[in-house]
Amino acid sequence: MYATWQQVPPDTTWAGFAPGAVLLYNDDEAVVVDARRGQKDKIKLRIQRPNGERFERDVKPGESLGAQAASLLEGSGARAMVLPAVIWHEDQLFSPRNIAALLASALVTTVFMVLTSLNSNPMSFLYLSFMIAGAAAMGVRRLWKGGRLTFLAPDRLGLTMGTIHAYALTREAGKLWVPPTPGSDRRGLAYQRVDAIRDAYLGLRGDIAYRIESPALFDPKVPATAEFEAALVAFDDVTDLTSTDELDERATEVELTFNVAQANAERLGLSHFPEHARADARRAGKAARLAAGATTEGERQASLAQVKRILDSLALYYLPAVDEKLAIEK
Structure with missing residues (x-):
C-alpha cells in the first residue's frame, strides 16, 4: 500500500498499485486515474481530465503507470503521485448537459422526420435519422464536459480538478501551498x-x-x-x-x-x-x-x-x- 501524496515510481505495475487513485502528471498537464481490479485479469481505470472529460480503460495488470502516463499526457517527465480517495459524481437525469443532449437529438429527429415524409424510401431514411440524432446527442455530451469528483482531503487544502495539478507541483517542490x-x-x-x-x-x-x-x-x-x-x-x-x-x-x-x-x-x-x-x-x-x-x-x-x-x-x-x-x- 502507498501513502497519500507519495511519489510512485513510473515502472510500478497497476497490479502492484490497485486499488487506489493516482495523479499522472508532468510540468504541463495532469489526469486523475482511479484504478480498480476488474474481471478476467484486468485492471479497470477510470480517468478524468481537468476539463471534465471522463472515460474508462481496461489495462493488463503488468502494464506500468508510466506507460499509461505516456499515452495520456503530452511531453516528457511524467510522474505519479498517490491521491486520497476519490468520490465520482454522476450527472443527474435532468442535468443541463443531459437536457441539451436530448434537445439536440429531438431537433435532429424533427428535421429528419420532415424530410422522411418527402422521401421515396421513408423507412431507411427514418433509420438514418435516428442514427444521426443519437450521434448529435453524443456530440453534445462530448463537447459539454460533465461529471465532478471530490477528493477526500481536508477542506483547507481547497483541492478540486482545477487545483490538484498545481498542488502536486507545489508539494513536489516542497513549497507552501496557498489554496x-x-x-x-x-x-x-x-x-x-x-x-x-x-x-x-x-x-x-x-x-x-x-x-x-x-x-x-x-x-x-x-x-x-x-x-x-x-x-x-x-x-x-x-x-x-x-x-x-x-x-x-x-x-x-x-x-x-x-x-x-x-x-x-x-x-x-x-x-x-x-x-x-x-x-x-x-x-x-x-x-x-x-x-x-x-x-x-x-x-x-x-x-x-x-x-x-x-x-x-x-x-x-x-x-x-x-x-x-x-x-x-x-
Whole structure:
C-alpha cells in the first residue's frame, strides 16, 4: 500500500498499485486515474481530465503507470503521485448537459422526420435519422464536459480538478501551498497570488548565497526560467477587460512556472555554471554563507569582500554586480 501524496515510481505495475487513485502528471498537464481490479485479469481505470472529460480503460495488470502516463499526457517527465480517495459524481437525469443532449437529438429527429415524409424510401431514411440524432446527442455530451469528483482531503487544502495539478507541483517542490479562498474576490486573489510569487522571487534574488547556488533561476536563457518570466509578462498585460477566468489562469501559470523554474534551478545547482567557473562559484557560495553567519563585523566584511572579488572575476550576467546591494549586507 502507498501513502497519500507519495511519489510512485513510473515502472510500478497497476497490479502492484490497485486499488487506489493516482495523479499522472508532468510540468504541463495532469489526469486523475482511479484504478480498480476488474474481471478476467484486468485492471479497470477510470480517468478524468481537468476539463471534465471522463472515460474508462481496461489495462493488463503488468502494464506500468508510466506507460499509461505516456499515452495520456503530452511531453516528457511524467510522474505519479498517490491521491486520497476519490468520490465520482454522476450527472443527474435532468442535468443541463443531459437536457441539451436530448434537445439536440429531438431537433435532429424533427428535421429528419420532415424530410422522411418527402422521401421515396421513408423507412431507411427514418433509420438514418435516428442514427444521426443519437450521434448529435453524443456530440453534445462530448463537447459539454460533465461529471465532478471530490477528493477526500481536508477542506483547507481547497483541492478540486482545477487545483490538484498545481498542488502536486507545489508539494513536489516542497513549497507552501496557498489554496484559493472560497467566496473571496477571485480577481483580487489572483493579484495576491502573483504578488506572493513576486515577493518570493525578489527575496531569492536578493539572497546572494542562493543566487550563487541556484543561478539557473536568474538566467533567462534557461527554458524553465524563460517560461516563468513570460508568464509574469503575460500577467502584467491583463487589464480591467480581461475576464476573471483568464486572469485566474494567468495567475496559475505564474505559480506553476515559478515552481518548475525554482525546482529546476535547485536541481542543477552549481552545474549551471561553465565548468571552468564552478570551483570559484563554490568558493563564493561558501564565503557568502560565512558572511551571513558571521559573529563579528570583521569576519562579515572579510567574507563579503571575498564574495565580491569572485563575482567580479566571474562577470556572469546572471550573477549580481559588485555594486548591487546584497541580502547579507546590513
